[in-house]
Amino acid sequence: MSSSSHCSLFSLFFFLLFHKISWAADTITATLSVKDGEGKTTIVSSNGTFELGFFSPGKSENRYVGIWYKNISVTTVVWVANRETPLNTTSGILKIIKPGILVLLNEDNATIWSTNTSRSVQNPIAQLLDSGNLVIKDAGDGNEEKNFLWQSFDYPTDTYLPGMKIGWNFVTGHETFLSSWKSSEDPATGEFKYSINRNGYPQNFLKRGSVVRYRSGPWNGFQFSGSLNSRQSPFYEIGFVFNPREAYFTNHLLQPVITKATLSWNGLLERTTWVDRTQRWVLYLNVPTDTCDIYKLCGAYGKCNIQTSPVCGCLDKFVPKNEADWLKADWSSGCERRTALSCNEGEGFLKYSGIKLPDTQSVWFNQTMTLEECKTRCLRNCSCMAYSNIEIRNGGTGCFMWFDELLDIRLVPNEGQDIYIRVAASELGKSFAPIHLLVISTLCFRTLCKVMIT
Ligand SMILES: *[C@@H]1O[C@H](CO)[C@@H](O)[C@H](O)[C@H]1NC(C)=O
Numbered sequence: 001m002s003s004s005s006h007c008s009l010f011s012l013f014f015f016l017l018f019h020k021i022s023w024a025a026d027t028i029t030a031t032l033s034v035k036d037g038e039g040k041t042t043i044v045s046s047n048g049t050f051e052l053g054f055f056s057p058g059k060s061e062n063r064y065v066g067i068w069y070k071n072i073s074v075t076t077v078v079w080v081a082n083r084e085t086p087l088n089t090t091s092g093i094l095k096i097i098k099p100g101i102l103v104l105l106n107e108d109n110a111t112i113w114s115t116n117t118s119r120s121v122q123n124p125i126a127q128l129l130d131s132g133n134l135v136i137k138d139a140g141d142g143n144e145e146k147n148f149l150w151q152s153f154d155y156p157t158d159t160y161l162p163g164m165k166i167g168w169n170f171v172t173g174h175e176t177f178l179s180s181w182k183s184s185e186d187p188a189t190g191e192f193k194y195s196i197n198r199n200g201y202p203q204n205f206l207k208r209g210s211v212v213r214y215r216s217g218p219w220n221g222f223q224f225s226g227s228l229n230s231r232q233s234p235f236y237e238i239g240f241v242f243n244p245r246e247a248y249f250t251n252h253l254l255q256p257v258i259t260k261a262t263l264s265w266n267g268l269l270e271r272t273t274w275v276d277r278t279q280r281w282v283l284y285l286n287v288p289t290d291t292c293d294i295y296k297l298c299g300a301y302g303k304c305n306i307q308t309s310p311v312c313g314c315l316d317k318f319v320p321k322n323e324a325d326w327l328k329a330d331w332s333s334g335c336e337r338r339t340a341l342s343c344n345e346g347e348g349f350l351k352y353s354g355i356k357l358p359d360t361q362s363v364w365f366n367q368t369m370t371l372e373e374c375k376t377r378c379l380r381n382c383s384c385m386a387y388s389n390i391e392i393r394n395g396g397t398g399c400f401m402w403f404d405e406l407l408d409i410r411l412v413p414n415e416g417q418d419i420y421i422r423v424a425a426s427e428l429g430k431s432f433a434p435i436h437l438l439v440i441s442t443l444c445f446r447t448l449c450k451v452m453i454t
């Protein structure tokens, strides 16, 4: 008798315990805050994927509010709230207050960090969604983006999660980008930034301070031009949107994998996937991928070919601008036309294939023009140096025109694009097979150039 009632008491106890744990709230409300220290609390997204609470990175004793994967054995923080303003005690508390902002308070009730909003609602709550997005909305509202007063996906730290949009909202002027941690134990903003550059036609840049280290190239309808690391994947789909209101890229999962991309404190954008069997994050790809991903390595009109040694050469019909530098493997001075342009009748364009399109920061573009219209327009203007389609889907659409030097070109044999570059009349219609010209241009900096050509 008594043992059986003990038993049912026990099961009731475990039942309640189980429910308390598995039903951990996913929301912060007026009456439910997230606390550090004794009686520490967290919130957990509804299907148990993400958790939000206080943590200390590595050996650091600083306290931060962050989001991490709940069900992964290696603690992996994907977002940090107060990255610049750590707490040095465990008496922090994260609260939601009117008109709809989250505030992080220290032991003196001073605000250490807070969110922002331009709207106000009656009953604000903060909810951690299964995507890893922390959103603030009115308690009665659904999870559509238009209802959010604020969302952490608009303020990422170093980690890209599927569904985030990296780029620009031109209407509000808000930019969403990744920025590295300062070190593996300090989430403060580090030196590296991965973002969309909005000059000319949008491209993704990885920068260290103000110095560009990597450029993705413009989106060509399938991937970023010639960026092997943006190839379609069976796990996720990359989308790119560019219109007068916004420019961003995004990823959607195609398979139930756990994947993220993190801009590490030492400047690599690393996409990893979680492998349950080995309990490890496995590298899927990283950016920059190889030497040819180094921005402008081969200078203007230079081309980087990862299959050759050295990797830098000049485009066909171009020669090194400074042979002495090139002989010392300093390619930054780039190349120039071996026959200068003179704006004569008869100048025209040579087609170069398998190319990662040059930097589009100062390109002129029109998204609806055809290649033929693009050519006509470029030919008319002596300072138009090259043209190409923007997208290669549907046989090619849109028009790019470059009016200055062509920078940061790499060869991508099976995935690159065609570009048409202006050359002097005498360079057109010669019957050299392209392969010979390639040999000549690679030999040029050995001063054999002139001999071979004449
Ligand atoms: C947690 O991970 C284990 C394997 O590591 C898995 O069997 C389980 O379904 C996961 N639970 C959730 C809620 O993701």
Ligand SMILES: *[C@@H]1O[C@H](CO)[C@@H](O)[C@H](O)[C@H]1NC(C)=O
Pocket: 088, 089
């Ligand atoms: C903790 O931080 C406060 C400011 O937030 C500062 O005044 C105090 O000196 C710090 N204490 C320690 C031990 O670093």
Ligand SMILES: *[C@@H]1O[C@H](CO)[C@@H](O)[C@H](O)[C@H]1NC(C)=O
Pocket: 107, 108, 109
């Ligand atoms: C902080 O605020 C709480 C609740 O408003 C109050 O009970 C507590 O005394 C305050 N603490 C300090 C140090 O002001």
Ligand SMILES: *[C@@H]1O[C@H](CO)[C@@H](O)[C@H](O)[C@H]1NC(C)=O
Pocket: 114, 115, 116
């Ligand atoms: C809050 O908004 C103001 C004005 O829009 C902006 O200057 C400020 O940086 C924002 N603060 C945060 C924490 O986003």
Ligand SMILES: *[C@@H]1O[C@H](CO)[C@@H](O)[C@H](O)[C@H]1NC(C)=O
Pocket: 047, 049, 130, 131, 256
């Ligand atoms: C949780 O939800 C996310 C987003 O809907 C989904 O990708 C993920 O597979 C779900 N995980 C589990 C364990 O149900």
Ligand SMILES: *[C@@H]1O[C@H](CO)[C@@H](O)[C@H](O)[C@H]1NC(C)=O
Pocket: 366, 367, 368, 369, 370, 373
């Ligand atoms: C772009 O090209 C289309 C025709 O192909 C033309 O109607 C439109 O005016 C052009 N836009 C600009 C800004 O030149």
Ligand SMILES: *[C@@H]1O[C@H](CO)[C@@H](O)[C@H](O)[C@H]1NC(C)=O
Pocket: 364, 380, 381, 382, 383, 384, 403
């Ligand atoms: C050629 O294009 C440049 C750059 O767009 C422009 O400044 C210049 O006026 C154009 N010249 C002619 C003759 O159209």
